[in-house]
Amino acid sequence: MPTGKVRYDNLWAAVAKVSRGSRTRVESDRWVAFRSHYGIEAFYCLPGKEGAHEKGGVEGETGRVFHPRVNRRSQVCVRMNYHSVPTRLIGRQVRVLLGTDELVVFDGRTEVARHERLVARNQVRLELDHYLEILLRKPGALPGSTALEQARQAGKFTPVHDAWWAAVRKKHGDTKGTRALIEVLMLHRSMAHEHVVAGIATALQAGALSADVVAVEARKIAQADQPAEPAAHADRSRPVGRPGAIPDEVALLTERRLSTLPVDTRPPPSIAAYDELLRLRPPPAADAAIDQACRMLRLPTLRSQFAAIVAALANGTPEAARDLLSASTVTQPWGDHVAACLQVLCSDPNRPARPRATTAMIHQFQTSRPITGYAVFRAHRVPRGVRRSVRPVSRLGSTWSCCEG
Secondary structure, eight states, rough: OOOEEEOOOOOOTTEEEEOTTTTTTTEEEHHHHHHHHHHHEEOOOOOOGGGGGGGTTTTTTSEEEEEEBOOTSSEEEETEEEOOGGGGGGBBBOOOEOSSEEEEEEETTTTEEEEEEEOOOSSSOHHHGGGHHHHHOOOSSTTTHHHHHHHHHHSSSHHOOOOHHHHHHHHHHHHHHHHHHHHHHHHGGGHHHHHHHHHHHHHHHOOOOOOOHHHHHHHHHHHSOOOOOOOOGGTTTTTTTTOOOTTTTTOOHHHHHHTTTTOSSSSSOOOOOOGGGGGGGGOOOHHHHHHHHHHHHTTTBBHHHHHHHHHHHHHOOOHEEEEEEEETTTOOHHHHHHHHHHHHHOOTTTTTHHHHHHHHHHHHHHOOOOTTOOEEEEOOOOOOOOOOOOOEEEETEEOOOOOOO
């Protein structure tokens, strides 16, 4: 609250009547009580042009608040001048604080834009960063735009930007090159201007025309410019539970948590109980002996020739598939069932041998007995309208089957 002599204009809330030619005023009762309470001595300016020089040129210059609405060009109009704001605020009402030398725009309590105040009227002040999201979708609008020209004049868009832009457009074309430049310009939101410019220069010198490379180089330069950590804070950053670690070493969160936990005295877990389940598996000695004998005699087995037989059938050469099947040796208990199925597939459907092979295959499956460790599948004949399912009917010596409705 100001005290002593304060210069006032003839505001109607304080002055009830102005006496022409003098500084005598008829003050309102509430104003007299107010300045008497705070000890203010009022000095009134002369009315009209005679007292214009007494106001110091600050009337209406500070503390003025406006509530304009953002237009479709993402601008607000204040005192017949236009100032840009982020494009996400188009159509919304914002609060503008007009100062003596700057203009600040708020969205609620968040500052969204800050511009130098324009003295003349019908002028436009644009910030290139406010339009990057729109330009990313319409990159052709960037060259020749007013926002780009004002950014060049303000020194925010440097010749280094122009050189990198020209190089990336030459390599990737105008559209992709301009989009890459806009991605680089977005780095200014999270990094210092000089670091981004230095990253662009480094990437341009290396011939790396990518926004990701510029971001990496800018971060390297920013880290190099960071001052060294004071010795007083070196011990605080030392990882807990890692004695002798250097101060700038990163401490793993897991290690920091484990260092505060009590010692675990429980024995380590054992899987010995699960080894008991291995006794239920059948001894593979017989199958392994047959396989080893076939390898020693260089006899083709059904397991090794299965893929070749299926490939021959897929290629439309059943004769080659039959030759491979007849030369294969069955070494596994399931081999007879698979061989019966392949025999049907390899037979000629137009010859009498096909029905006989099919009958033999069905008989092979129907007369099969449960084998420990193996499963036999059987498809049941089910009524129409019931979905057929193929389920194992023999598993570890027990038989079962079902149909799903």
